[in-house]
Amino acid sequence: MKWDYGCIPILVKSSHEVLMKVFLLFISVLLVGCSVSHEMMTRNGYADVDIGMSSKSIEERFGKPYKIYSRGNETEIYEYIEKITMGTQVIEQRRYYIVIERGKVSNKYIKLSNPPPFEAIYSNDPYPNY
Secondary structure, X not given: OOOOHHHXXXXXXXXXXXXXXXXXXXXXXXXXXXXXXXXXXXXXXXXXXXXXXXXHHHHHHHOOOOEEEEEEOOEEEEEEEEEEEEOOEEEEEEEEEEEEEOOEEEEEEEEEEOOOOOOHHHOOOOOOOO
């Protein structure tokens, strides 16, 4: 019985082409995902938020808030969090609150906190309220 090995390189080449196409598709999706990024809410960004701005413009610039609190009467509070780190340790946590009434910014405030020593490593919440 004689074996014809002539088809094996074709199969290898074909599967190699498929792998290359899958790899290129993965890289393309990764690059597109990275290009749709938002500015992180910082103290400077918070200072740029003006009373009367639309909630849509806030989300377009800073992305979806960490949490949205509904207060009824078309009032919501957007919460954004910024962690200030030194090495791997969180030394300060800033929570930015933006009050939205009828789709517009009506008020804003900040809550600053410093984590208590040693306790932070036992918290299940990725953004504990110190």
